[in-house]
Ligand SMILES: Cc1cc2nc3c(=O)[nH]c(=O)nc-3n(C[C@H](O)[C@H](O)[C@H](O)COP(=O)(O)OP(=O)(O)OC[C@H]3O[C@@H](n4cnc5c(N)ncnc54)[C@H](O)[C@@H]3O)c2cc1C
Ligand code: FES
């Protein structure tokens with residue numbers, strides 16, 4: 281049996297690449313991603329598990345990387361926002377939809393929103409508005425008022441969003 | 452904020468985990484981490500080491516018990532409780548409560564065992580488990596197991612009836628008979644959100660009359676509070692609108708409500724009576740109609 285240790289060797293797969301690093305037990309996953317691996321796409325908003333800006337996919341499931349220790353990701357497979365469109369390549373359809381629908385203002389919430397939306401569309405390729413809203417509950421946006429974000433997810437799902445915001449509000 | 456320097460171990464079995472907890476008095480179990488990671492950041496508790504139990508398969512099973520009930524492993528995550536067909540079929544209220552917890556990310560990591568061991572006054576599962584008359588199975592040294600009724604497990608805020616070196620192993624739930632019903636009603640800021648007042652109810656009807664009941668309030672005191680006077684007032688009654696209204700007006704027990712920016716203590720207590728009434732009607736609606 282292994283006694284508790286302060287330093288651990290972890291092996292993680294991030295965006296298809298394998299990383300092996302020594303981490304302190306107290307190190308948060310989000311700090312490991314941003315500071316150790318220099319993947320700065322993942323944001324830190326509240327650092328208390330409330331805002332969802334730090335959301336990444338762990339074995340395909342959205343989780344808050346400020347609420348996990350790096351050592352807990354050992355052996356797991358992660359996806360961060362950088363995976364959506366590798367550097368130098370075109371934006372993914374989901375990112376284009378955020379752009380088209382003006383779903384980004386300051387952009388702080390965006391990496392988490394995108395990863396949450398990606399996981400949703402993989403689970404449910406044609407979600408209704410209620411499902412989209414409820415799924416985004418763990419991702420706070422202090423700029424957009426959410427309407428454009430919901431419409432961006434709808435566009436990415438191939439739904440017709442040409443009817444406009446007013447119509448949606450009346451529905 | 453960064454946590455204090457910390458040690459971590461990921462034992463391979465429940466026996467190893469309890470051995471490590473016994474030999475390291477400053478160690479605490481780490482399950483989903485959706486509460487304890489914040490505790491570490493705030494440096495709100497002296498934790499020297501975390502014993503990661505989140506991958507222990509022994510704690511991650513959802514099993515049918517021979518009597519028609521369920522045994523739910525402490526390490527089962529909310530998302531798994533919410534989607535397991537066996538839970539849906541036998542005790543849908545457990546799946547519903549898991550599905551209404553916080554948000555997608557917390558549901559993907561948070562565990563039943565972590566929820567009940569934290570025992571925050573606003574925690575979703577403690578009042579439900581007391582109302583359902585659940586049994587908490589606890590793992591001690593080696594293969595040792597003991598059981599505690601949920602009504603005795605929740606000792607105070609952030610305290611439960613675990614001895615040092617023990618782990619919650621599983622939660623055992625009896626089946627619901629056709630003459631039994633469960634209600635769970637919460638006043639909350641928004642869907643899946645923070646609770647201000649909560650009522651959980653289990654009852655059994657015998658013909659026209661309510662024969663047995665457990666009425667439990669959450670969010671209003673140090674632990675889920677059984678309401679003996681409300682229960683007594685319900686017994687023998689037919690569960691009609693007037694009799695239920697009269698019952699929930701009975702003196703409350705175990706209440707020490709605090710106010711905050713969302714609601715005063717008086718408002719919470721008043722609303723608890725309203726939500727208790729709704730939970731009682733919800734439970735009654737599931738019982739077989741009297742012959
Ligand atoms: C933004 C946010 C909002 C939240 N809102 C709510 C809410 O409204 N309602 C609610 O119920 N919860 C809420 N939570 C808490 C969440 O449900 C946690 O998941 C839960 O409280 C703890 O479960 P966990 O598995 O994450 O446990 P952890 O955080 O890993 O552990 C919690 C405590 O339990 C101990 N522990 C865990 N498992 C065991 C075990 N098997 N045996 C012995 N001890 C154990 C740990 O040592 C620790 O002290 C919220 C969390 C966040 C981040
Ligand atoms: S930074 Fe992780 S939830 Fe806000």
Ligand code: FES
Pocket residue numbers: 383384385386387388389390420421422423424
């Ligand atoms: S765009 Fe600024 S927080 Fe969402």
